[in-house]
Amino acid sequence: MDDLKDVILEYVIAEYADEDDKVTFDTPLISGGLVDSFSMVSLKRFLEMKYKITIPDAEATPEAFDSVNKIVELVRRFIS
Amino acid sequence: MSYNDRVRGIYQQQLSDIREAGLFKQERFIHSPQAADIEVEFPSGAKLKKVINVCANNYLGLSSHPEVVRAAHEGLDARGYGMSSVRFICGTQDIHRELEQVVTEFLGTEDTILFPSCMDANAGVFEAILTKEDVMISDRLVHASIVDGMRLCSAEHDTYKHGDMRHLEQKLQQWKEKRLRVIINDGVYSMDGDAAKLDEVVKLAEAYDALVFVDDSHASGFIGKTGRGTHEKCGVIGKMDIITTTFGKALGGASGGCVSGRKEIVEMCRQRARPYLFSNAMAPVIISGVLKAFEILKGSTELRDKLEENARYWRSGLTEAGFVLKKGDTPIVPVMLFNAKLAQNFSRDLYAEGIYAIGFFFPVVAKGQARIRTQLSAGHDKHHLDQALEAFIKVGKKYNILGKTEEEIIAAYGL
Numbered sequence: 050m051d052d053l054k055d056v057i058l059e060y061v062i063a064e065y066a067d068e069d070d071k072v073t074f075d076t077p078l079i080s081g082g083l084v085d086s087f088s089m090v091s092l093k094r095f096l097e098m099k100y101k102i103t104i105p106d107a108e109a110t111p112e113a114f115d116s117v118n119k120i121v122e123l124v125r126r127f128i129s
Numbered sequence: 130m131s132y133n134d135r136v137r138g139i140y141q142q143q144l145s146d147i148r149e150a151g152l153f154k155q156e157r158f159i160h161s162p163q164a165a166d167i168e169v170e171f172p173s174g175a176k177l178k179k180v181i182n183v184c185a186n187n188y189l190g191l192s193s194h195p196e197v198v199r200a201a202h203e204g205l206d207a208r209g210y211g212m213s214s215v216r217f218i219c220g221t222q223d224i225h226r227e228l229e230q231v232v233t234e235f236l237g238t239e240d241t242i243l244f245p246s247c248m249d250a251n252a253g254v255f256e257a258i259l260t261k262e263d264v265m266i267s268d269r270l271v272h273a274s275i276v277d278g279m280r281l282c283s284a285e286h287d288t289y290k291h292g293d294m295r296h297l298e299q300k301l302q303q304w305k306e307k308r309l310r311v312i313i314n315d316g317v318y319s320m321d322g323d324a325a326k327l328d329e330v331v332k333l334a335e336a337y338d339a340l341v342f343v344d345d346s347h348a349s350g351f352i353g354k355t356g357r358g359t360h361e362k363c364g365v366i367g368k369m370d371i372i373t374t375t376f377g378k379a380l381g382g383a384s385g386g387c388v389s390g391r392k393e394i395v396e397m398c399r400q401r402a403r404p405y406l407f408s409n410a411m412a413p414v415i416i417s418g419v420l421k422a423f424e425i426l427k428g429s430t431e432l433r434d435k436l437e438e439n440a441r442y443w444r445s446g447l448t449e450a451g452f453v454l455k456k457g458d459t460p461i462v463p464v465m466l467f468n469a470k471l472a473q474n475f476s477r478d479l480y481a482e483g484i485y486a487i488g489f490f491f492p493v494v495a496k497g498q499a500r501i502r503t504q505l506s507a508g509h510d511k512h513h514l515d516q517a518l519e520a521f522i523k524v525g526k527k528y529n530i531l532g533k534t535e536e537e538i539i540a541a542y543g544l
């Protein structure tokens with residue numbers, strides 16, 4: 050699962066970023082205005098399908114999804 | 130629970146957070162009818178100031194048009210003031226149905242149902258026609274009322290990057306197992322003034338067996354050669370499955386909205402849409418005004434032609450002066466300033482010069498994309514635009530942004 054971080058970053062860039070947006074592991078996604086809370090749903094769905102996990106709505110908060118690093122943390126908790 | 134100090138404190142804290150974030154909204158009191166020239170009391174208690182309005186949705190100048198006002202008076206006399214009923218109990222007059230038929234014909238659809246507002250139309254339509262077996266795929270910049278409507282609906286939802294047809298196509302592929310796919314877009318996007326590429330959307334819809342929904346609130350009455358809307362501009366009249374629009378902007382500007390489209394979908398709204406079922410019927414006085422607005426538009430394209438000419442004149446004047454504009458060819462012309470504080474100061478200085486135009490910044494638009502959004506009207510005459518242009522140039526010089534590129538403005542003021 051070493052590539053978890055890269056896979057998620059790659060998805061976030063493809064799904065949300067425009068050509069001139071620079072996105073790193075720490076870029077604030079939701080508070081930075083890149084991902085709106087409504088579009089966050091597709092990210093959650095991607096993670097659940099890709100890693101065969103279920104993230105309860107109560108855990109899928111804008112804070113928990115606010116950067117690739119935080120998302121990785123969240124996903125790891127559910128994988129293990 | 131009583132409204133004690135603790136409860137009051139909760140709200141006072143929230144309000145002060147809003148103020149601190151610079152997001153506190155304040156109304157400006159207008160003491161005259163809506164028009165190009167208005168008289169404004171701002172701040173509250175200040176002496177009345179005559180200003181030119183360049184931020185109304187009064188695209189066709191019909192909000193205080195003498196013929197519309199007269200028709201409303203006549204409607205008031207003939208049909209009374211209010212209905213005191215929802216449509217299906219005893220709130221439908223012949224003129225409600227007449228307006229529905231007029232809208233259907235104007236938009237080139239199969240049928241139409243009126244709602245108290247377009248906000249209500251958007252809030253009600255998805256839940257009325259879609260279930261868990263379906264998916265709504267929306268452009269990321271659709272209007273807030275559409276987002277609310279999608280939230281109220283049990284169908285799956287997904288979004289695509291603004292105007293990005295490749296991304297939309299991926300999403301359509303991804304959801305091909307669903308019973309129904311609905312592609313959801315605004316016709317003209319109110320913050321950027323760009324129009325949806327409905328011809329390309331229709332091609333994808335046909336290829337992937339999807340329905341097309343468009344909210345044409347910022348287009349109905351003036352976009353397209355005869356003002357039918359974005360579908361006319363894109364050459365796809367008759368191919369829209371669902372159009373929602375408002376009578377609160379170009380079409381008289383009072384209030385009211387509708388869902389227009391395939392007749393079964395409209396009928397489902399009549400049976401199921403909650404804002405239709407549980408909110409009062411539009412007042413006859415407004416129906417009469419909107420009917421007159423459509424009559425004027427069907428008689429001549431003069432108003433939308435004048436609006437188009439005004440928009441061209443305004444856009445080229447600002448461009449020549451050296452402002453950075455959002456590209457587009459609609460009467461919504463955003464003057465880009467990028468920095469939120471600069472946009473606020475610019476708007477304040479314009480007001481001092483007699484021009485009423487508002488700054489928009491995050492979260493209404495993306496961070497670093499602050500702007501003054503200007504909106505043209507057929508009610509503007511050349512002298513209004515020249516005076517406004519002069520004020521923009523004067524204030525632009527003060528902040529030294531004329532002829533500067535995006536990068537240079539950002540370098541000077543930050544994001």
Ligand SMILES: Cc1ncc(COP(=O)(O)O)c(C=O)c1O
Pocket residue numbers: 245246247248249251272274315319344346347374375376377384385386
């Ligand atoms: C795209 C869009 N849809 C719907 C609405 C809401 O229209 P109404 O004022 O009729 O509720 C607006 C108005 O702000 C709008 O811009």
